[in-house]
Amino acid sequence: MDSRVIDTFCRYMRLERGCSASSIAKYRSELKRLQVFLQNSGLTHIEETSHIDLRSYLYERAGELSRSTYATVLATLKSFFKFMVNEELIARNPTAKLSFPRKSGHDKLPSFLDQNAQQCLYQYLIGLKRNFTNDRNRSIIFMFLYTGMRTSELCSLLRESVATNAQTIVITRKGGKQQALPLSRELVKLLETYWKPWYGRIKSEAYFCTKQGTPMTPRTVWHLVSRALQQAGIEGVSKQGAHVLRHTFATNLVRQRANLIEIQNLLGHTDVRMTQIYTHVTPESLRSTVNLLEGTMWQEDLPYAE
CATH class of the missing domain: 1.10.150 (DNA polymerase; domain 1)
Structure with a gap:
C-alpha cells in the first residue's frame, strides 16, 4: 500500500x-x-x-x-x-461485504444537563466576578447553550459574522458550508452585557479570543467548559466539554415541543436520524405526556370506588 x-x-x-x-x-x-x-x-x-x-x-x-x-x-x-x-486504482471494493455494527438498545444516550443542573450552572456563571476571562468564558458557555453550535464552529466564528443588532450570526459548518443562525433576545442581552465591552478593546478578527487577540482553540474551550461544570457542582455528567451543552440545547428544544426538522437545521445535521437521539425520555417527561390525556376522553366525572 x-x-x-x-x-x-x-x-x-x-x-x-x-x-x-x-x-x-x-x-x-x-x-x-x-x-x-x-x-x-x-x-x-x-x-x-x-x-x-x-x-x-x-x-x-x-x-x-x-x-x-x-x-x-x-x-x-x-x-x-x-x-x-x-479513480480506477482497484477493480473491486473489498469493504462491500463489511457491515456497520448494529446499534444496541443499551447504547448510551447523549449526556445533557437536566433542569436542576442548568440552574446550578446559570447561578454559578452569573455569580462570577467581572473580569476579562470570566466574562469571556461565561459568554462562550451561554453561546453554546443558546445556539447548540459545535466547538469548531465557535472557534472559527468571526466578528464580521456576528450581528447582534439583527440577532443573527453566520457560522462555518462541517465541510466549509456557511449557515445563518438566529440569536435569541436573551443571548443577545447576555453577550452585550458581558462580552461586547471587552472585545471592542482588542484587535482581532475572531469573535472569541484571548487578551492577545488570538482565536480560542478547541482544547482551551473544552477545559473552560469542563471547569465551569465542575465548579458549579454538577455531578453525574458522563462527559465534560462543550458537547454536553450542545446536547442540552437540543434536549431543551425537544422538551419545548420544537419541530424536529427545525432542530436538525439548527444543529447542522445532514440527516434527521442524527437528531432523533435527542428524543430521549425521562420519568418527568413521560408523566407530563400521559397527563395530556386528562379531560380528552370523558366529559363527566367518573364514579370512584368506595
Whole structure:
C-alpha cells in the first residue's frame, strides 16, 4: 500500500469534500495504521487486499474501540476504498461485504444537563466576578447553550459574522458550508452585557479570543467548559466539554415541543436520524405526556370506588 495513495485520498477529502484539518489527520492516521497492518501481513499491493484482510484488521482494532469509534474506522475504510474504485486504482471494493455494527438498545444516550443542573450552572456563571476571562468564558458557555453550535464552529466564528443588532450570526459548518443562525433576545442581552465591552478593546478578527487577540482553540474551550461544570457542582455528567451543552440545547428544544426538522437545521445535521437521539425520555417527561390525556376522553366525572 503506497503512501502516495493515502496522500491523494486525503487531498481529495480536503479539497473536494471540504473536510476539516482534524478530520484529515484522523483519516491519515487510520490509513497509516492499516498500511502497517497490511505490510506485516505480507500485502504490498493495495489491489491484493480482500474483505477478509480488512475484517482481520477491524477485529484487531475492535478490542480498543467503542462501538461508535469502530463504526467511524469502518466508515473511513469504506470511503477510502470507494475512492480507489472511482479513480480506477482497484477493480473491486473489498469493504462491500463489511457491515456497520448494529446499534444496541443499551447504547448510551447523549449526556445533557437536566433542569436542576442548568440552574446550578446559570447561578454559578452569573455569580462570577467581572473580569476579562470570566466574562469571556461565561459568554462562550451561554453561546453554546443558546445556539447548540459545535466547538469548531465557535472557534472559527468571526466578528464580521456576528450581528447582534439583527440577532443573527453566520457560522462555518462541517465541510466549509456557511449557515445563518438566529440569536435569541436573551443571548443577545447576555453577550452585550458581558462580552461586547471587552472585545471592542482588542484587535482581532475572531469573535472569541484571548487578551492577545488570538482565536480560542478547541482544547482551551473544552477545559473552560469542563471547569465551569465542575465548579458549579454538577455531578453525574458522563462527559465534560462543550458537547454536553450542545446536547442540552437540543434536549431543551425537544422538551419545548420544537419541530424536529427545525432542530436538525439548527444543529447542522445532514440527516434527521442524527437528531432523533435527542428524543430521549425521562420519568418527568413521560408523566407530563400521559397527563395530556386528562379531560380528552370523558366529559363527566367518573364514579370512584368506595
